[in-house]
Amino acid sequence: MHELSIASCIVDLAREEAESRGVHVLAIHLRLGPLAGLVREALVGSYEMAAAGTPLAQSRLVIEDAPIVVFCAPCNARRTVLSPQSLRCPECGTPAPQVLEGAELEVTALEIDP
């Protein structure tokens, strides 16, 4: 359960950004990959706890799921893999060691008061 410490990092990051720009945050947009090692539901629950008592207390955490994208050498193409349990090309079935995306844990945007 390290979701709470990650949630605190998200709150801190957003707070700093908001303070330096003098804006009020309504929501945080997070891009989360399946290989980041986080449980989505636990993160959402932790976010509320981490935000409580801060200027972000009423804000929402909006999570966008990032896909796992690999490079398949035989196909010479980027492919989206369906499950982290099977890192192989969905077209030709070759194991795909080269993972291009899927470990994202990134705040992409802040939704702020206009």
Added chain:
Amino acid sequence: MTAQPRLLEIRQNVLKRNDLVARELREQFRRAGVYAVSLVSSPGSGKTMFLERTLAELRPSLRVAALVGDLATENDARRLARSGAPVRQIVTGTVCHLEADMVMKALADWDLANLDLLFIENVGNLVCPTSYDLGENARVVLMSVTEGEDKPLKYPGIFHAADLAVITKMDLADAVGFDLEAAAANIAAVNPPLAVLPLSAKTGQGMSPWLERLRTRVPEKTCPNQERA
């Protein structure tokens, strides 16, 4: 009419602070000529026993040391210190993983230039350590034969983030009906190029390839002080 909220793009890695410290650690290791290896596994998979044997085998030809993370107690550090290697415990309290700044603090008064190899034993946990870069050169994930062959499928994140998989307690494989091929196939499913080393720290069986691997990774120190001049 209410105004629509505005979207402000920022694109920032949530763990950027940890990653910055990790980058600094990696640079320190490089300058000092130390090869840093972290170990992750579930509790009870035999990390400490494995490390104990590794330290004992590598000494005295290599200068080795270890940092050991645990929620509580300094038992592991005491056990490892029997090898004669410098060992320091990082007691994390309620934190379920090590973070780069904990490693940085623990190393503050160590002269890294006097070391060849540094082991960082993470808190027993296959989930939380996944996200935290500790500046290590290689991350080793351990699973024991008693945990079952499907561990990699249950925790793909950590197996994906590892540079080597070690299967421990192979001396018990027959007793628990462990299927090595199935385990290796599961590891290959979540991380196709990951090398797998089955071994037993208790009997010593399979330890040689692991030790050899470490010996070849240690940077040569032709002039250990040249970077500090």
